């Protein structure tokens with residue numbers, strides 16, 4: 001199977017995930033176009049990547065010259081016509097129609113063989129493929145948060161996905177020093193399906209007054225989990241985590257045990273999305 005040569009990666013969405021993925025791609029030597037509609041988010045992404053790379057210099061992981069080289073590889077833009085590459089990684093809001101709409105716009109400015117990858121946590125790749133012009137070019141490429149640190153990447157093969165694309169992305173993920181795992185297109189794929197009860201049961205306990213969120217985090221961390229569920233939801237973004245819970249719940253036929261939590265919905269209604277808004281379950285500076 002022929003492995004596609006990838007030189008330029010377009011990362012759409014410069015939020016929590018897009019920014020991290022852009023850093024990973026540039027560090028692995030790819031040219032990166034980092035696109036977002038919001039100029040303030042683009043600026044924040046640049047600052048975040050710069051800060052992370054500064055830390056790598058301090059730790060002796062990269063030299064000052066490499067720092068500059070990596071940063072120079074990333075072009076930040078809010079102009080969709082600049083989004084040209086051999087691979088597009090979409091990391092915008094977790095809404096099917098927004099993703100379909102963006103892919104169809106990107107198809108207009110790219111070659112027909114450009115790989116279209118979605119970083120979606122939960123939306124069916126088949127459902128996105130059904131709305132776009134080149135369904136066989138679409139694949140799931142699911143990085144974990146924070147992308148520069150987390151090794152696992154799920155590659156989701158849809159019904160129409162060209163198998164050569166999956167092979168190309170396995171090689172790409174390896175070139176980023178990460179671990180690719182090929183998954184089927186089922187609700188939540190592997191990790192987000194298995195992780196649902198971790199968040200939901202913790203919120204049910206709080207809702208029913210059986211524990212406080214800080215206590216739940218402390219107990220689960222003492223039991224060996226790296227992050228308690230509430231700290232983890234704040235890191236992920238409550239809006240994103242709630243969308244993922246809702247999509248997995250709906251796609252599985254709305255089982256009662258996976259019903260999204262009102263505790264989380266109330267936070268979102270108050271604009272408390274977690275670290276990115278400086279307030280979620282916890283407060284941040």
Ligand SMILES: NC(=O)c1ccc[n+]([C@@H]2O[C@H](COP(=O)([O-])OP(=O)(O)OC[C@H]3O[C@@H](n4cnc5c(N)ncnc54)[C@H](O)[C@@H]3O)[C@@H](O)[C@H]2O)c1
Nearest residue numbers: 013015016017036037038041091092093094120121145236
């Ligand atoms: N947060 C996580 O832990 C996590 C982990 C893995 C995957 N994901 C997935 O990654 C995707 C992005 O999540 P996130 O947490 O980075 O979200 P985020 O809210 O931090 O960032 C989303 C960004 O997309 C931008 N955007 C929205 N519509 C756009 C459009 N049409 N064109 C360009 N930019 C647009 C917004 O301005 C925002 O900056 C989602 O699909 C999510 O499910 C999230």
